[in-house]
Amino acid sequence: MNPTSLEGAVLPILGAVIAGGVIGFEREWRGRAAGFRTHILVSLASALLMLAAMSQADWAFRALPDENIVTDPTRMAHGVLTGIGFLCAGVIFRTGFSIHGLTTAASLWITSAIGLLFGAGLYGLGATGTVVTALILVGLRLISARLPARTVVDAEICWVRSAASPEPAVEAALKAVDPQARHDRFELMDGGRMRRTWRLKAATEPQLKDLAERLAATPGVIAYRLDPRDD
Template structure:
């Protein structure tokens, strides 16, 4: 494969992962722009390694499909991202925080995988739909929920949720 195509796939995964990370960064979440960018880039790189393992390992007389299981690396990315997502989920009293960020990291890994496979339209559509659910559906979820603090853990004096109060930062040092 042309090296420029490989670099293009990596750049697209990095950019699209960053797009998803910007929304989390704007909400001052622990996993923000850099985390999402790195997840998408890493997932894309693993996917490229998976897809092209046979090309690298294959030699003259090698039967296609006998050297590597392309799906194996992709499935391990999906499993591995669960550990990263679990790191952003925290329990505060009777509520759980970080589920949306964990889900967003999972989607970001999928975006990286699809970029690595060259499925650019699927990657772009996934980012658009993820942003739709993160931004557009947020007020809808607030209206449907009887508990005003459910979606962010913090509310201001008007009952609206947002960034942590009193100068607190959700990110550890």
């Protein structure tokens, strides 16, 4: 099969679209910003660029007299995987001390790699990569859901400096959820307010709800935020 012809390009393009759709469906189902369409476009773009790199003999340019042109499709692959890093960086964001979007960024990166494989005609390797990636994203999440997991939570609590410090009551509420809770940062804000952050682990959502109610009822606490980490 000649990948430089339109007929030969159908299979790698179709494979890249299916691979991007399979991986993107899991991210769409999880409600991530980069979902179904984004992963398909990343995989398709990678496949098209790789197909173009493999058919450089058909490009509309003329070589200089007495010059030989040596094509190297791997340079296109290097460029695509480097450029995809900018898109991956766009889905990673930080909230307080929590960093979100790392799994989505990794899924975009591997989707681009799979698209390159289909564009290079390595259909078996591309299909295997798609299946393994889907198993990692879906299968391992189903397994982890059955395990006694503990969610890392970043807690941020504010109070007025001039009033009696509620810090002992706050720490008691946090340690009731996680005895190993530890503080991260002290901050003096405008208006004489104090803000402190802690990092703790919670086993269940009701624990977080109880903690939120206890913090709301603590005298002196004027604001708080509980930020569970997710990928």
